[in-house]
Amino acid sequence: MIKCRNLTKKYGNNTVVDNISFEIEQGEVFALLGSNGAGKTTTIKMILNLTKKTSGDIYIKDKVKIGYSPERPSFYEMLTGYEHLKFYGELQKISKKELKNEILKVLDIVGLENNKTKVKGYSKGMRQRLSIAQALLGNPELLILDEPTSDLDVIGRNTIMDLILELQKKGKTIVINSHILNDIERTCNSGIIINKGRIVVNWEKDKTGRSLDEIFIEGVGNYEYK
Numbered sequence: 401m402i403k404c405r406n407l408t409k410k411y412g413n414n415t416v417v418d419n420i421s422f423e424i425e426q427g428e429v430f431a432l433l434g435s436n437g438a439g440k441t442t443t444i445k446m447i448l449n450l451t452k453k454t455s456g457d458i459y460i461k462d463k464v465k466i467g468y469s470p471e472r473p474s475f476y477e478m479l480t481g482y483e484h485l486k487f488y489g490e491l492q493k494i495s496k497k498e499l500k501n502e503i504l505k506v507l508d509i510v511g512l513e514n515n516k517t518k519v520k521g522y523s524k525g526m527r528q529r530l531s532i533a534q535a536l537l538g539n540p541e542l543l544i545l546d547e548p549t550s551d552l553d554v555i556g557r558n559t560i561m562d563l564i565l566e567l568q569k570k571g572k573t574i575v576i577n578s579h580i581l582n583d584i585e586r587t588c589n590s591g592i593i594i595n596k597g598r599i600v601v602n603w604e605k606d607k608t609g610r611s612l613d614e615i616f617i618e619g620v621g622n623y624e625y626k
């Protein structure tokens with residue numbers, strides 16, 4: 401679905417993504433892991449073409465639709481979830497006829513009720529769900545979710561992770577950027593651990609029998625920036 405080759409991003413003299421290469425297969429749930437400031441969001445933004453790469457190549461399956469849930473989603477607080485999605489659906493030029501069904505479908509998938517509650521009354525978990533619902537509008541094949549469980553309690557995180565597994569069953573390819581290794585271990589098949597812009601571990605679930613915590617600490621902790 402995605403191939404990155406020697407991807408690099410510099411801000412001035414600061415190399416924040418440093419020559420990374422990885423591949424994401426269709427249908428997999430792939431993790432971008434790393435400490436704060438490692439370069440995960442920058443990598444996502446280059447894939448989405450929201451930030452220009454400095455060098456390297458990104459190949460994305462031809463004509464694939466991408467849904468994106470950003471690290472800090474923002475909403476029109478005075479709108480209901482339905483109205484919010486209607487606004488974004490119209491921006492996507494989904495026809496009026498299809499849009500209503502589409503919104504009801506994505507609300508149902510993420511487990512949000514279509515009621516009169518305005519977004520300002522939403523809990524953090526509901527906001528994450530709404531952000532994922534927004535990403536699902538237009539039925540994209542590829543979903544990129546930046547920190548989909550940040551700020552959520554363990555129940556909220558579990559629900560979002562169950563939702564991600566459901567979406568995988570529906571055939572989506574999903575890229576998740578997260579710090580929460582338990583969530584990743586439950587949901588993802590493979591991923592990369594980045595430290596200071598470089599890949600320090602190519603992780604594949606169940607390959608070693610070791611926990612992701614251990615692998616992460618060893619990969620990031622023992623890494624010396626050269």
Ligand SMILES: Nc1ncnc2c1ncn2[C@@H]1O[C@H](COP(=O)(O)OP(=O)(O)OP(=O)(O)O)[C@@H](O)[C@H]1O
Pocket residue numbers: 411416434435436437438439440441442443
């Ligand atoms: N627009 C920018 N201008 C300059 N430096 C930037 C810019 N955006 C990001 N950076 C720097 O790039 C580095 C990587 O940031 P990035 O947001 O990709 O990290 P991250 O791994 O997603 O971190 P976190 O988990 O904390 O969100 C950081 O040092 C950050 O300060």
